[in-house]
Amino acid sequence: MVISRSKLVIGATTILVATVTLTGAGIHWSKSQAFFQESPKELIDEVWQIIDRSYVDATFNQVDWQAVRLEYLGKPYGNQEEAYTAVREMLEQLDDPYTRFMDPQEFKDMQIDTSGELTGVGIQLSQDEETDELVVVSPIEDTPAFEAGILSKDVIIKIDGQSTEGMDVNDAVQLIRGPVNSQITLTIRRGEEELDFSMVRARIEIHPVRYEYRTEAGQPPIGYIRLTQFSANAAEEMREAINDLQSQQVEGFVLDLRSNPGGLLYASIDIASMWMDSGTIVSTVDRKGIVDEEKANNRALTDLPLVILVDGGSASASEILSGALQDNHRAELVGTQTFGKGLVQSVRPLGDGSGLAVTIAKYLTPSGRDINKEGIAPDEVLELSEEQREFLGENRDAIGTLEDPQYSKALEILKGQIDQGSRAASQ
Incomplete structure (x- = not known):
């Protein structure tokens, strides 16, 4: 092969x-x-x-x-x-x-x-095979998601107020991506808490x-x-x-x-x-x-x-x-x-x-x-x-x-x- x-x-x-x-x-x-x-x-x-x-x-x-x-x-x-x-x-x-x-x-x-410049918020996202929830594996260091305080195992339940229930991971990706300097708010479930994280999408050198x-x-x-x-x-x-x-x-x-x-x-x-x-x-x-x-x-x-x-x-x-x-x-x-x-x-x-x-x-x-x-x-x-x-x-x-x-x-x-x-x- x-x-x-x-x-x-x-x-x-x-x-x-x-x-x-x-x-x-x-x-x-x-x-x-x-x-x-x-x-x-x-x-x-x-x-x-x-x-x-x-x-x-x-x-x-x-x-x-x-x-x-x-x-x-x-x-x-x-x-x-x-x-x-x-x-x-x-x-x-x-x-x-x-x-x-x-x-x-x-x-x-x-x-x-990639070895150069990226655009986005810097989240590694997976979909739980049992619950279909959108789960953060980890934020990339020194990206908007990292600086905002998003953590591994956080569950994304809303994207700019839109529920992610039943949402395919690819659809979530398209909603989270966007132009540089545009605003996005992710609602996260962490344990029993629901938290809102507002971020500005950025161009990122990794x-x-x-x-x-x-x-x-x-x-x-x-x-x-x-x-x-x-x-x-x-x-x-x-x-x-x-x-x-x-x-x-x-x-x-x-x-x-x-x-x-x-x-x-x-x-x-x-x-x-x-x-x-x-x-x-x-x-x-x-x-x-x-x-x-x-x-x-x-x-x-x-x-x-x-x-x-x-x-x-x-x-x-x-x-x-x-x-x-x-x-x-x-x-x-x-x-x-x-x-x-x-x-x-x-x-x-x-x-x-x-x-x-x-x-x-x-x-x-x-x-x-x-x-x-x-x-x-x-x-x-x-x-x-x-x-x-x-x-x-x-x-x-x-x-x-x-x-x-x-x-x-x-x-x-x-x-x-x-x-x-x-x-x-x-x-």
Whole structure:
């Protein structure tokens, strides 16, 4: 199975930002667009064929996919919008929230491998499979949603006063997006409370890696690295962070993956290779049972002790990275159970400028764990109290400091690893 790296995404969510970057196939759409607009059934059949060839489950989640084709190609369609509705109805039968159709505007707006400027509020949004509620996986740092105080696990119940009950995630995305400098109000349910958050949509430049040299009292010097998403420039920025911190003679690292919703599959593989010299990173399994195994390539940048922070907002590519380092005994994980998204999507351009994200494989951690819907359990479980969550939500500068209980625990474990290494070296 050969898939362009730029089209392989494993993010858990819909990201409410827009990018002007399209995949390369878009440059040849102009002639075919007219054809597909004149023959909307061709679009329906194109989507059906892609699913038929590549969907991860050969039973199509117990759906008679041949019967679906006969049903939808047997109907008349007067225009493209009717065809779009039919495509979405077809895909709904798969009961897979990650396989979805995007009309041309939605496709243009989808973040795939952005490395530049985005427009939006900066929310990673998912739809609860049981309740259909719109749930925030996490806000992207330094975006309107982040600054407003929206938190992971918040439930969006209204968008500018409009109820989201029964609303599809794609419809919610379109309501939340809008022009730069325009106002939007999201009504959030958090526990038993209902809260209104007013934000101004913005153009956002995202740098996924932030790092700092730390010398806490009584502690050895360490490097703190926060990775917020696995975008196209994540690996390059991670490499710079590790090399710079090592040049400052740190003795260990804390890698913070909390509220990181994922992104590009190969970004997680590249970053894992920076921390481990050998061993399996991840295995992918498609509908034919073929296992594509990615291994470390003896190019690790450091062998210093490492502790990773994770939580319920750590999803997908975050779980690949943390699962690889945990299974290979390269790092200890601190925090809470991760999100549990073990599926890989390929994003395909369609003939009329629309697009299709289709689940093509599942992934397993090096020990063979299928973490979909289960997540990864940390080595050291530390739940934040509601008061601690609220404090960190209101005081973002305290995240990754001694006022952050999970960071403090990671620092304690890291110091133990460093001290143990020093004792071993002196014997």
